[in-house]
Amino acid sequence: MRRIVLNRITRTVLLLLAGTALTWRVGEAPPAGWPRWAVLLLVFGLAFVKGRWVALRFMGLDQAPALWRRAVLGWLLAVVLGIAAFGLLWPPAG
Amino acid sequence: MSSTPGAATSTATGQALATAAPTDEGPRLAGDLTIWAVIALELATFGLLFLAFAAMRARHAAAFGADQAQLELSAGALNTAWLVLGSGSVARAVQAAQQGRSSRQVAAWLGAALLFGAAFMVLKTTEFLHHAAAGRDLSNNDFWMFYWLLAGFHWMHVAAAMVFLAVLTGLALRGGRSPGGGPSLHALETGAAFWHMVDLLWLVLFPLVYVPW
Numbered sequence: 001m002r003r004i005v006l007n008r009i010t011r012t013v014l015l016l017l018a019g020t021a022l023t024w025r026v027g028e029a030p031p032a033g034w035p036r037w038a039v040l041l042l043v044f045g046l047a048f049v050k051g052r053w054v055a056l057r058f059m060g061l062d063q064a065p066a067l068w069r070r071a072v073l074g075w076l077l078a079v080v081l082g083i084a085a086f087g088l089l090w091p092p093a094g
Numbered sequence: 095m096s097s098t099p100g101a102a103t104s105t106a107t108g109q110a111l112a113t114a115a116p117t118d119e120g121p122r123l124a125g126d127l128t129i130w131a132v133i134a135l136e137l138a139t140f141g142l143l144f145l146a147f148a149a150m151r152a153r154h155a156a157a158f159g160a161d162q163a164q165l166e167l168s169a170g171a172l173n174t175a176w177l178v179l180g181s182g183s184v185a186r187a188v189q190a191a192q193q194g195r196s197s198r199q200v201a202a203w204l205g206a207a208l209l210f211g212a213a214f215m216v217l218k219t220t221e222f223l224h225h226a227a228a229g230r231d232l233s234n235n236d237f238w239m240f241y242w243l244l245a246g247f248h249w250m251h252v253a254a255a256m257v258f259l260a261v262l263t264g265l266a267l268r269g270g271r272s273p274g275g276g277p278s279l280h281a282l283e284t285g286a287a288f289w290h291m292v293d294l295l296w297l298v299l300f301p302l303v304y305v306p307w
Contacts, residue, residue, distance in 0.1 A: 009189060013182035017175055020300075024171035027305035040307045051297045058185045058290045060124035060283070068123055068130065072137070079141045079298060086148040087307055 012057045019050045040087045048080045124188075125287035126280065133291045136251070140295050143247075144302055147240045154236065161237035162306060164230065169221055170304035173214050174296060177252075180210035181293040184259070184286045187266075188279070197269030197276025204263040207289070211256045218249055244299055251292045258285040 006014070023046050030039045052073060056062040061069045123130060151158040187203035222245070225231075225238075232242045262277050262285045269275030301307070 007186075007189075009182055009185045012185075013178055016178040016181075020171055020174045020178065023174075023301055023305060024167060027167050027171075027301075030306075036307070043301045043305050043307055047298050047301045051294050054181060054290055054294045054297065058181050058293070059287055060122075063121060064123045065121040071134065075137050075141055076294075076298075079144050082145045083148040083298075083302060086145070086152040090149070090152040 008057065012053050016050050016053060019046050022046060037088055040084060044080045044084050048076060051076045051080075125284035129284045129287050133287060136291060136295070140244075140247075140299075143240070143244055144298055147244065147302060150236050150240065157235065158237050159306060161230075161235065161241075162303070164225070164228075165241075165304050166221065167304050169217055170300050173217055174300050176210045176214040176217070177293045177296050180207045180214070181290055183207035183210060184289045187262075188282050188286050191276070191279050191282050197266045200269075200276050200282070201263050201266035204259055204266060208256060208259050208263060211252060211259065214252055215249070215256070218245070218252075222246070222249070241303060244303060248292070248295060248299060251295070255285075255289045255292045258288055261285075 023043055026039060026042060055072045055076065056069070059072070061072055183203050183206040187200050187207065190199045190203060191197075225241075230238050230241075232239050262282060265281070266276035269277070
């Protein structure tokens with residue numbers, strides 16, 4: 001059987017598109033029985049994973065000095081965790 | 095995936111592979127340091143706006159949810175796809191240059207990225223015009239103020255990235271078929287870093303603004 005070997009960039013693009021499709025699907029129709037916090041964590045977890053792929057594989061941060069890699073990934077993690085924290089911990093005003 | 099130098103030199107085959115492999119230059123930031131300073135500034139600015147939006151949304155979930163329902167989630171997802179495909183094309187352009195391919199091939203990948211960028215701009219501009227025609231502007235309420243601020247500011251960054259890519263494409267086309275005849279790898283990587291930053295920002299903006307959560 002012939003094995004198809006995809007370029008690393010093509011693989012990353014396909015994974016990013018799959019992640020986007022999943023985000024869209026969950027946004028259109030959240031899985032039945034899922035609590036709000038689970039949807040929120042899935043959506044922003046996907047945003048973190050996709051952003052990490054772009055930073056490491058496309059921006060070349062996997063080959064960059066650790067300081068730059070940590071700065072960008074730290075920014076991404078802080079933003080995603082901050083958004084999730086506001087969504088989960090801060091109750092809406094009456 | 096790369097092998098460790100120790101493993102590569104442990105056998106005769108390993109020694110041959112190690113000789114044939116490109117020399118390890120150590121960690122390297124792709125692109126000009128100036129563009130990375132700009133990227134750091136942009137990430138900090140957008141990061142604060144993202145957190146401010148999340149805080150306001152958490153406080154006024156019902157009102158934000160009602161306004162968010164006016165947005166077309168499918169259009170947001172499609173725009174994500176255009177930017178991701180554009181990023182893939184830009185990354186392939188850089189890869190082609192790194193591999194010493196002809197500058198015409200580099201130009202073809204950059205041209206593809208420009209097309210995907212144009213698709214994003216057309217769809218986003220149509221969305222802006224739709225909301226403007228419906229009277230949803232900056233002064234309506236907090237949701238629309240943030241929407242226009244975030245999406246409009248991001249739109250301007252996509253436009254700037256496209257100008258950057260168009261200049262690089264022009265240089266690559268002038269380079270013809272000769273390898274290394276187009277823009278320098280440094281210039282390509284600099285433009286690519288800015289484009290990918292625009293994509294990275296959208297990957298957070300899309301679920302934050304478009305997806306109900």
